[in-house]
Amino acid sequence: MTPLPDWLTSESSTPFPPSRRKRGRWLEKTQRAAAEFFHADLFSEEFARKKGLLQKLGARSKIVAAASLFVLTSFLRGPLALAFVLAGILFLAMLSRIPLKDLTLRKGPIVLWTGLLPALPAMFSFVSPGESLVASLGITRPGFATALLLFLRVAASAGIGFLLILTTSWQDLLSGLRGLGLSRDIVEMLGMMGRYLALLVAGLEDRLWAKQSRTILPEKAREARGWIAAEIGMLWHHAAALGEDVFLAMKARGYSY
Amino acid sequence: MAPLFEIQEASFSYEGGIPGITGASLAVNAGERVAILGANGSGKSTLLKMMAGLVFPQQGRVCAFGRELSEKAFQDPSFRALFRKQVGMLFQNVEVQLFSSAVSEEIAFGPRQLGLKREEIELRINDLLGMLRIEPLRERSPSRLSLGEKRKVAIASVLAVNPDVLLLDEPTSGLDPRSRREFLEFLQALHRAGKTLVTATHDLDIVPDLADRAYVLSEERKLVASGDIGEILGDTSRLRAWNLM
Numbered sequence: 243m244t245p246l247p248d249w250l251t252s253e254s255s256t257p258f259p260p261s262r263r264k265r266g267r268w269l270e271k272t273q274r275a276a277a278e279f280f281h282a283d284l285f286s287e288e289f290a291r292k293k294g295l296l297q298k299l300g301a302r303s304k305i306v307a308a309a310s311l312f313v314l315t316s317f318l319r320g321p322l323a324l325a326f327v328l329a330g331i332l333f334l335a336m337l338s339r340i341p342l343k344d345l346t347l348r349k350g351p352i353v354l355w356t357g358l359l360p361a362l363p364a365m366f367s368f369v370s371p372g373e374s375l376v377a378s379l380g381i382t383r384p385g386f387a388t389a390l391l392l393f394l395r396v397a398a399s400a401g402i403g404f405l406l407i408l409t410t411s412w413q414d415l416l417s418g419l420r421g422l423g424l425s426r427d428i429v430e431m432l433g434m435m436g437r438y439l440a441l442l443v444a445g446l447e448d449r450l451w452a453k454q455s456r457t458i459l460p461e462k463a464r465e466a467r468g469w470i471a472a473e474i475g476m477l478w479h480h481a482a483a484l485g486e487d488v489f490l491a492m493k494a495r496g497y498s499y
Numbered sequence: 500m501a502p503l504f505e506i507q508e509a510s511f512s513y514e515g516g517i518p519g520i521t522g523a524s525l526a527v528n529a530g531e532r533v534a535i536l537g538a539n540g541s542g543k544s545t546l547l548k549m550m551a552g553l554v555f556p557q558q559g560r561v562c563a564f565g566r567e568l569s570e571k572a573f574q575d576p577s578f579r580a581l582f583r584k585q586v587g588m589l590f591q592n593v594e595v596q597l598f599s600s601a602v603s604e605e606i607a608f609g610p611r612q613l614g615l616k617r618e619e620i621e622l623r624i625n626d627l628l629g630m631l632r633i634e635p636l637r638e639r640s641p642s643r644l645s646l647g648e649k650r651k652v653a654i655a656s657v658l659a660v661n662p663d664v665l666l667l668d669e670p671t672s673g674l675d676p677r678s679r680r681e682f683l684e685f686l687q688a689l690h691r692a693g694k695t696l697v698t699a700t701h702d703l704d705i706v707p708d709l710a711d712r713a714y715v716l717s718e719e720r721k722l723v724a725s726g727d728i729g730e731i732l733g734d735t736s737r738l739r740a741w742n743l744m
Contacts, residue, residue, distance in 0.1 A: 247626040249619075250661055251692040448595035451553045456596075458583040458612040458660065460576060472598055479642060 294338030301418025324394035331401035357396030509559035519545035537716030543699035587662035597641035609660035646673035
């Protein structure tokens with residue numbers, strides 16, 4: 243075997259540039275929240291097993307109620323009405339023994355990302371011209387109202403979705419969809435999608451840990467963005483490879499299309 | 500002398516109450532070779548992740564370099580940098596460990612953070628590629644390599660910052676016999692050079708080459724035994740009970 247080089251056998255005294263920069267943990271937290279959603283919420287059934295109000299209802303009725311609420315939410319135009327729906331969601335969560343802290347703090351980052359980001363551009367005059375609200379930033383009053391409405395709609399819809407998923411086991415959810423007349427093929431596809439999505443997310447979580455273990459100095463935002471971009475590419479590549487393997491495994495078991 | 504790592508009654512569960520490890524206590528001294536043995540799902544990887552400061556116990560404590568490992572400790576940039584520089588981890592699923600676009604970039608990731616000069620980084624890349632006999636992979640994308648090649652690139656990327664401690668999770672899984680032999684010799688050479696090796700595995704064949712002492716985890720994710728490697732491997736009835744043979 244080639245002998246070890248001097249730098250590897252010497253005392254580990256390599257200096258590193260001191261840094262007082264705090265770590266930008268928003269990215270990590272959001273990724274963790276997404277990973278937890280799959281591990282802890284969708285598949286662990288921690289809350290679905292509790293004896294709360296929504297847990298007592300059948301999956302079919304919950305799916306129908308959630309779908310109706312989704313439609314209702316998309317037609318509501320007043321922020322107050324949407325805020326009322328949000329309050330109702332929190333109240334139902336309480337009655338279903340889901341800790342409010344869990345629903346707000348842990349799911350909050352996901353809602354913020356999915357709700358706030360798409361809504362942000364609507365605040366500015368180049369998208370929503372009108373009476374100025376914060377002139378220096380180019381935020382207009384109608385723009386702010388639109389963004390708020392959009393955000394509240396996303397938050398309410400996400401809340402309804404979380405309630406349904408948290409209080410129903412994945413199996414019951416799929417059976418409920420089947421009971422509502424959805425074809426067996428589609429339900430099976432959904433089941434597989436959930437299963438493999440969880441696998442990919444678990445992989446992403448591991449990658450985050452691995453990256454963390456090799457990160458000596460806090461990353462610059464640009465580096466973090468670069469990593470995320472590379473991860474998206476990698477995830478795409480893995481998803482395609484996994485899809486191909488699953489399809490071949492199905493074919494090997496007699497699946498024909 | 501205080502142990503390098505000291506774990507006291509540490510328990511950890513993943514989100515959703517999925518158990519990781521229950522009430523584990525162990526100590527690792529500088530320059531030691533220690534194995535953590537256990538069947539699949541016994542909590543070996545969780546224990547290593549705790550030692551690597553990636554997850555933190557909900558009960559008990561984990562100390563390294565005389566300081567308790569906690570989220571708060573890692574918010575201190577100097578401790579974080581010192582710890583990440585000194586402790587390298589090789590993950591069981593090496594796939595997750597490689598994120599750069601080329602093997603050379605992967606190896607350079609750590610040294611760049613140390614602020615090393617370009618020539619020094621090049622030297623380290625060349626040395627590691629040569630030692631692990633993977634020079635032809637230099638500009639290849641890590642995602643396109645075989646499992647054995649990925650494992651070699653992963654260890655090269657960990658070693659590039661010259662850590663004092665190596666946490667190895669099933670380090671030889673997926674390696675062909677020759678690569679496995681060479682890899683074990685390589686790890687032995689690193690130990691002779693003073694590195695502390697902590698290896699989590701259920702492959703008893705590699706244990707005598709990689710450890711002098713062992714801790715055993717049961718399938719209930721509890722630490723059930725510890726001792727010299729000869730003593731542990733000699734007790735076949737207990738090895739069967741622990742589902743290790």
